[in-house]
Amino acid sequence: xxxxxxxxxxxxxIKNLSxxxxxxxxxxxxxxxxxxxxxxxxxxxxxxxSGCGKTTLLSILCGLENKSSGEIIYPKGKxxxxxxxxxxxxxPWLNILDNCMLGLKVEKNITNENKNKVLKLLETxxxxxxxxxxxxxxSGGMKQRVALIRTLAxxxxxxxxxxxxxxxxxxxxxxxxxxxxxxxxKEKKTTIMITHDxxxxxxxxxxxxxLTGRPSYVKKIYPIIMENKSTPIKNRNLKEFRVYYNEIxxxxxxxx
Amino acid sequence: xxxxxxxxxxxxxxxxxxxxxxxxxxxxxxxxxxxxLLAKYKIIxxxxxxxxxxxxxxxxxxYKDNNLFNNIWTTIYExxxxxxxxxxxxxVTAIILWWNNFIYxxxxxxxxxxxxxxxxxxxxxxxxxxxxxxxxxxIMALLISVIVTIITVYNGFISTDKNRINLLxxxxxxxxxxxxxxxxxxxxxxxISSLKINISxxxxxxxxxxxxxxxxxxxxxINYGSQVFNLNLVISGIIILMIVSYIxxxxxxxxxxxxxxxx
Numbered sequence: 001x002x003x004x005x006x007x008x009x010x011x012x013x014i015k016n017l018s019x020x021x022x023x024x025x026x027x028x029x030x031x032x033x034x035x036x037x038x039x040x041x042x043x044x045x046x047x048x049x050s051g052c053g054k055t056t057l058l059s060i061l062c063g064l065e066n067k068s069s070g071e072i073i074y075p076k077g078k079x080x081x082x083x084x085x086x087x088x089x090x091x092p093w094l095n096i097l098d099n100c101m102l103g104l105k106v107e108k109n110i111t112n113e114n115k116n117k118v119l120k121l122l123e124t125x126x127x128x129x130x131x132x133x134x135x136x137x138x139s140g141g142m143k144q145r146v147a148l149i150r151t152l153a154x155x156x157x158x159x160x161x162x163x164x165x166x167x168x169x170x171x172x173x174x175x176x177x178x179x180x181x182x183x184x185x186k187e188k189k190t191t192i193m194i195t196h197d198x199x200x201x202x203x204x205x206x207x208x209x210x211l212t213g214r215p216s217y218v219k220k221i222y223p224i225i226m227e228n229k230s231t232p233i234k235n236r237n238l239k240e241f242r243v244y245y246n247e248i249x250x251x252x253x254x255x256x
Numbered sequence: 257x258x259x260x261x262x263x264x265x266x267x268x269x270x271x272x273x274x275x276x277x278x279x280x281x282x283x284x285x286x287x288x289x290x291x292x293l294l295a296k297y298k299i300i301x302x303x304x305x306x307x308x309x310x311x312x313x314x315x316x317x318x319y320k321d322n323n324l325f326n327n328i329w330t331t332i333y334e335x336x337x338x339x340x341x342x343x344x345x346x347x348v349t350a351i352i353l354w355w356n357n358f359i360y361x362x363x364x365x366x367x368x369x370x371x372x373x374x375x376x377x378x379x380x381x382x383x384x385x386x387x388x389x390x391x392x393x394x395i396m397a398l399l400i401s402v403i404v405t406i407i408t409v410y411n412g413f414i415s416t417d418k419n420r421i422n423l424l425x426x427x428x429x430x431x432x433x434x435x436x437x438x439x440x441x442x443x444x445x446x447x448i449s450s451l452k453i454n455i456s457x458x459x460x461x462x463x464x465x466x467x468x469x470x471x472x473x474x475x476x477x478i479n480y481g482s483q484v485f486n487l488n489l490v491i492s493g494i495i496i497l498m499i500v501s502y503i504x505x506x507x508x509x510x511x512x513x514x515x516x517x518x519x
Contacts, residue, residue: 062426063425063426063428064422064425064426081426082426083422083423083426085419085422085423086419087419089417089419089420089423091420091438091441093441093444102423102424102427102437103427105437106424106427106428106429106433106437107427107428154427
């Protein structure tokens with residue numbers, strides 16, 4: 001199942017990655033020999049029991065934390081990561097446009113061209129009337145879209161989504177995941193999303209990676225193949241959906 | 257346009273508000289008139305308790321001798337100077353401590369000890385070191401306000417949402433960018449409200465300083481009054497101080513309101 005052989009389309013290869021956390025009275029092995037290849041343009045969802053080091057993996061990928069051992073290889077050159085956090089983390093003192101420009105501002109890369117690109121994104125995704133509003137005027141779903149646009153604004157090669165919808169209520173969550181998925185597909189971004197929601201993973205991803213409990217490594221990889229695959233909400237109604245769901249559920253549930 | 261229920265609700269609220277203000281005025285009037293009557297019929301000894309009419313006379317005579325505003329101004333002047341210096345030192349120190357956690361760990365116990373020490377105990381040393389002048393008063397006020405400012409502002413800095421910091425880090429922001437773009441704006445309201453605490457702390461410090469060394473100021477009036485056993489002067493001083501500190505508080509609250517509304 002675990003195919004580590006090189007593929008021409010790979011843009012990210014994680015090889016034997018390990019992470020140890022040190023505290024005063026213990027060492028915690030969070031990730032132990034994790035191998036994963038990411039292909040260009042694909043949407044990968046990572047699921048696993050809570051506390052299995054999913055967030056750690058993303059943090060390492062985008063440079064917030066250092067790995068303990070192993071390799072991260074970029075066969076097609078260093079990639080720029082766009083990290084989208086659990087909650088929208090919009091800054092209440094900045095208006096929507098300035099929030100979206102935050103990454104460009106940090107990079108000191110605010111050009112007219114970039115600004116127009118951000119404005120276009122905001123317009124395309126239904127936020128045109130809110131450009132000069134502040135985050136507290138927006139609904140949860142809108143904030144999440146703004147957070148995604150903020151991440152897209154720096155033009156990343158890979159999107160890393162860390163439980164992007166967990167702060168939303170169920171109804172909104174379905175709608176927003178549909179929205180976000182459409183945006184990502186339209187912008188043709190390679191995406192790694194971690195989630196604890198199996199249904200969300202199956203409905204959105206091209207491949208679902210199941211991690212073991214701590215210390216975690218890749219337990220199983222499911223390419224999600226459905227006959228009439230379309231958008232996440234519709235995918236939930238397909239017959240294959242339930243099959244994948246049960247399989248993955250069993251994979252994760254095993255330790256309980 | 258509104259329903260009768262709503263009008264009733266609004267009227268009830270208004271009446272309650274007016275009632276509260278009336279009671280407040282009544283309470284004050286009762287206190288003043290009662291005090292005056294007790295003094296007039298010699299039930300209390302005005303040599304010790306003074307009386308409202310004596311206080312008014314004292315304040316008028318202070319005004320005529322050109323002492324009233326002179327003393328008030330001295331205290332306000334000392335407070336503003338100390339407040340300004342204290343705020344700057346406090347915030348800059350908090351920034352340094354945030355910037356370098358090692359330094360913070362090193363000075364942490366010293367800050368705690370200094371914070372818990374009643375600063376008035378340092379009075380005699382301050383006089384010997386800096387002399388019986390305005391310098392000592394400002395130092396006293398600084399000692400009282402600075403440590404609290406440092407601790408409040410520093411705590412504001414470190415309680416910044418970690419996600420916000422991580423977000424900037426994911427954009428590869430420098431430490432200076434993180435400070436400027438997240439830490440400072442996140443702590444904005446903490447800093448503003450620390451100023452409010454700071455102004456009253458500084459006033460305490462200034463009055464304490466004036467007790468110790470001064471030849472001028474409201475603290476001096478009170479202290480001098482007690483030394484010559486002129487209770488009219490002491491209580492007049494206290495009342496002037498009440499008014500001055502209340503006005504200062506109102507001004508700072510007003511400024512706070514304007515600054516925080518910006519969000």
